[in-house]
Amino acid sequence: MDAKILYMNGEYIPAERGFISVRSHGFAYGTGVFEGIRGYWNEEQKQVYLFRLREHYERLHRSCKIMRINLPYTVEQLIEHSVELVKRNEQQQDVYQRPVAYKSDEIIGVRLHGLHDDYLLTSEPMGNYVEIGGLRCGVSSWRRIDDNAIPARAKICGSYVNAAFAKTEAIQNGFDEAIMLNHEGHVSEGSAENIFLFQNGELITPAPSENILLGITRDTIIQLAQKELGINVRERQIDRTELYTADEIFLCGTGAQIAPVIEVDHNPVGNGTTGPIGQKLQDLYFDIVRGRNSKYLDWCTPVYSEVASPTK
Incomplete structure (x- = not known):
């Protein structure tokens, strides 16, 4: 409708x-x-x-x-x-x-x-914004906007031209999505998504200082990884080559939800399929957002007054 x-x-x-x-x-x-x-x-x-x-x-x-x-x-x-x-x-x-x-x-x-x-x-x-079954990504030649140019921590309408350049370049180069670096050459985020890498038994994600949007889905994943999966999460600088050696990578955002990455610059991530950590987080996330997990109902605002009890 x-x-x-x-x-x-x-x-x-x-x-x-x-x-x-x-x-x-x-x-x-x-x-x-x-x-x-x-x-x-x-x-x-x-x-x-x-x-x-x-x-x-x-x-x-x-x-x-x-x-x-x-x-x-x-x-x-x-x-x-x-x-x-x-x-x-x-x-x-x-x-x-x-x-x-x-x-x-x-x-x-x-x-x-x-x-x-x-x-x-x-x-x-609205359905899915990007493919959530496995993305093929390319590192963009366009650099992520800097806080002293257009603050990335704000969702400013005009700043999304930066994302549009990266997205179009990625699609025209045969990829599904872009991964953007900041002006120092460190990993920042996707064209309109935050990024996580699973490596050496922990999740790592760019720190706020890397010109990222402080994503709400990003915060959700950090909490779920720590509380539900018992995985340590570190916010730090990430070098481009870490994208090629990570066990798992996934992008996340309100639009993208949780979208595993199976390839970066034609290099397979892990074994080239959705990894177990990304899959567990994705399953958990979709249960929570549809109000099926009673532990996280405070994150979900119901619209209609009459509602049955959650199933979990």
């Missing part, structure tokens, strides 16, 4: 009325921030669960602060908008929500101060 309703500047309106001006600052200069939020349909419970909704909106507030955007809603109000929008669209399927706060003035001139800010939220049906 396509979305019929969206939320824009304090109103729920028909989706066909959801337009911004072609002269708006956010469109011309990319001066906006956004989030990507997934909702998962549980058929047995007849329920949509919005995953880690609070954390997404807390990050949206931080992105707005960096971009000098005045977001006139509290985290609690934003959560209410998300839940209500699924209800109004009568969605009983997996959904993807995109809240966007942006500079809306119709002016020519690059700046962040002294501009009007607007907000919108959409909720659309």
Whole structure:
């Protein structure tokens, strides 16, 4: 079912009325921030669960602060908008929500101060963003944006041109996805995903200083690896050649979910198939996001009031 309703500047309106001006600052200069939020349909419970909704909106507030955007809603109000929008669209399927706060003035001139800010939220049906059964990746010639150029810790609309260059290069070179290095040549992340390597019995992932987005799925994996699998997780610099010697690699993000990597630059990762650690985390993750694991129900915001008990 396509979305019929969206939320824009304090109103729920028909989706066909959801337009911004072609002269708006956010469109011309990319001066906006956004989030990507997934909702998962549980058929047995007849329920949509919005995953880690609070954390997404807390990050949206931080992105707005960096971009000098005045977001006139509290985290609690934003959560209410998300839940209500699924209800109004009568969605009983997996959904993807995109809240966007942006500079809306119709002016020519690059700046962040002294501009009007607007907000919108959409909720659309969505399946897998990337293949979750095994990705073939290439190290990109495009370097990851630097914090002193465009802060990677904020989800800034215009910054995703960097990801688009890397993604298109990867696809046109015959890969499924890109892996990006920072300006020092260390592994940063995928085109729009965080990255983990399993090596010598532990998970390693680039530190926040490597110009990564501080991913919510990344944080989820760190917690699950430590609590559920008893695996040590280290955040550190990762050299490019470690991609060729890792036992397992996987990308993660709200869109990508958990996507194992089976090849990097035509070199097989491990034995060239999904590894056991990535598979265990993927299975655990999909149980949790659909509200089937009672230990992690606090990460799942139910949309509909009537719901059966979780199965675990």
